[in-house]
Amino acid sequence: MPDERMPPGWPIVARKEFTDHLYSGRFVALLAVLSLAGAGAVFAASTGIRSVAPQTVGIPALFLRLFTVSADPVPFALVVFIAFLGPLLGIMFGFDAISGERNQRTLPRLVAQPIHRDDVINGKFVGGLGIVTVVFVALTLFVAGIGIFRLGVVPTPAELARLSVWVLAAIVYVGFWLALAMLFSVVVRRSSTSALIGVSIWLGLALFGNLAARLVARLLAPSGPGAALAEARLETLLARISPMTLFSEASSALLDPTVRTTGVVTLAQLDRAIISNLSLVQSLAVVWPQVVTLVAYTVICFGLAYWAFMRQEVRA
């Protein structure tokens, strides 16, 4: 009886993980927090857009502004908010992926069933991504609904396409944090420690990432003519080490057809530039490096988690 005849095991694990997450308290809590904040941000943004609407007839992709514009009293736009809170989503669904199995002593029983060992970690990652997808699709539809209601503007097919690509990018971004959290859940025995490490990295990057980039850029920047420009370029480069920066830049170009670059722009370069809208493919080309880097980060993180898990002994 060869092994190949059995259907693969990871979908069974993924399905269980997905169901567990769906009924878990953390899912309800996260969905509530995200929905509330999302609704607040969009409500404020739509109010802001309405107030300036008379002067700005012909704004390109008006509908998508709902996601990128911030207005009183909510100090952040929805995309900024997702860039900040997305990591929490990944960490919440990944921090106890393997350590939870160890703490409940279910791992030996699980791997003694007719599945390969990597089915466990693959299934858990896919199940986690599945639940993240549900959260994002639900949130986006919710926010879009509020927007249509408040603005009376129905999104065009082009806008819907941009929105879909952005949701995909957001899933990859959260997928990175999910993989990172799973890596800690493999390496660290205690779930609480694993969660703390994940949260520290998240808050550290969110609060001090840009500051650190600026400081290092200032230290390393050469002196002399063109120093300011070199320093700014270096700072941008360093900031792009952080997945948060990468996702923010990708979001800005994907959701706004007028964004033509994410790098440092001099006034000379803008001279006689013709303001025009980019197509989705062109926008994607602008942030292609960011998107590819995010995917690479996710793959590397998951690869490390996979490698560490496969090398571990079943017994704790």
Next chain:
Amino acid sequence: MSDEPVISARGLTKRYGDTVAVDGLDLEIGRGEVFGLLGPNGAGKTTTILMLLGLTEPTEGTVRVLGLDPARNPLAIKRRVGYLPDAVGFYEGLTGRENLRYTARLNRMDPDEAEARIDMLVDRVGLADAADRPAGTYSRGMLQRLGIADALVKDPDVLILDEPTAAIDPEGVSEMLDLIRTLATEQGVTQLISSHHLQQVQEVCDRVAIFVSGRIVASGTTHELAVGGAGPERLELRIDGGRDDLVRALEGVPGIDDIRPGRRPGSWEVVVAREHAGDAVRALAAGGVEILELRRASEELDEIYRRYFQEVTTHAG
């Protein structure tokens, strides 16, 4: 095919760095046999089991389970081998039944068939009333019962039980042992039972192996082990009378080594050369000593076990 051993190991060795967990283990278990792997904690029992299941790779040696190599056909083996791990755990948020259902799905069982089997099994292990409560509320003993049901969900040909009687009450132990015996006699399930609790397991095992510091120091039926010992026979007696009666009756019997108070209060122990044990019993009867109880003290498995265990430790020290 049926003559082939269901589980066999040749020169099985597992090293972790400098420490040797299992050292050149040879093992053969036939179809329908109940085999006890007995030894103290840390003897390497669990490591051996993990190697049989292909969950840990042997450093040296070969393993065959149902004629297959766990390193090459792990899924085929795991589909047919039920495993109860040491200190088994379940998903605390799921009910007992949901936990078993997950196992059934992982074994690609037909859902309806699985449901009927789960109903039958929770009833059989006495968890019918608790099956729909979260496993997080179960006591240690209930988890152990659920673990047995879990190992049986796939209707296995082979059952590997790691410390099945740990953490359950005496009544639960005897139910567990009945279940093991029934599975062997009625369904021909081959079973490997690891335990450090000798008295509990000895009565259900066809054969046992005594496993100390990664090596089997003795194996066979409990009777063979007792006879196979090189030392003299120790007869434990309770008689109507005192030591003097014993001494008088046994006078002239060759090979009597010692007559001393037995371990149990009011009993006596006669140490006699193995070939003269029968002579001693006959002499007692002929001498008019009224025997209330007579048994071979050395037949108790824990005695044997203690003897082998001591031998190994004194050799090692």
